Amino acid sequence: MKNLEIETVKKILEEFVKDTGEQLELILIGGLALQLYGLEDRATIDIDAEVEKGDLFKLFHFLKEKGIPADLSENIAGWSVVSMPEGYRERAKIVLQENNLVIKILDPYDFVIAKLRRGTQEDFKDALFVAKRFNLNPEKILEHGELAIKNSIKDTALFNFKNRLDIFVKELKEEKKS
Known part of the structure; x- marks a missing residue:
């Protein structure tokens, strides 16, 4: 399995938006988010994200065709018995916004x-x-x-x-x- 770099993922997500004509808005978590927080040598092989806008299943299949594993949800608060703090979506920071693509990361807290x-x-x-x-x-x-x-x-x-x-x-x- 190949390590993913954030720049590669941005290009792939831009390609998805261009190919489908759909809007895509997501919050990256996991290793890709860590790269955006500044941990440059953080290796990851998959995309972990909450999809706020866009067809989650269409995105999942698109990524699968590209050989990229993904763990996607419309609600990451449901990934654990312990919920996310209220308001986490509103506090998420936009790191890329162009055309129909918005990529965010969680507030550091x-x-x-x-x-x-x-x-x-x-x-x-x-x-x-x-x-x-x-x-x-x-x-x-x-x-x-x-x-x-x-x-x-x-x-x-x-x-x-x-x-x-x-x-x-x-x-x-x-x-x-x-």
Whole structure:
């Protein structure tokens, strides 16, 4: 499987819009978003995104024909028992807007929460990179985490998320001291 670069993905998405004549608006998450946040050597083989406008299934099949795996949804909040903080779509930042294509990335605080929801070791590192890169306030990260919990269905998985959130904030505070 070939590593994807953000510039290649932009061209492919532009091609999709040109070929279909459709509008496409999406929020990139995962490895491609990390490239846009400034982590240049972050390898990824797929496109993870929330499709806000456009035909998700048509896009999925288009990418599949190009040999590009994709995990697409109309609601990334549903990817975990832990929801996304309310308002994450409104806070998303536009990184490309031309013709019928709009590409966004999550606000850095929301990205950290998205990564901590899944909670793998790689996710933790990704979240730490973004938190340090954008000098995120640990207390504000906690606030975003509480918003995510508030929007979530009641489930014991929330205890694990809260634990990951607390560990993450503690580690970030320690790194800021040094």
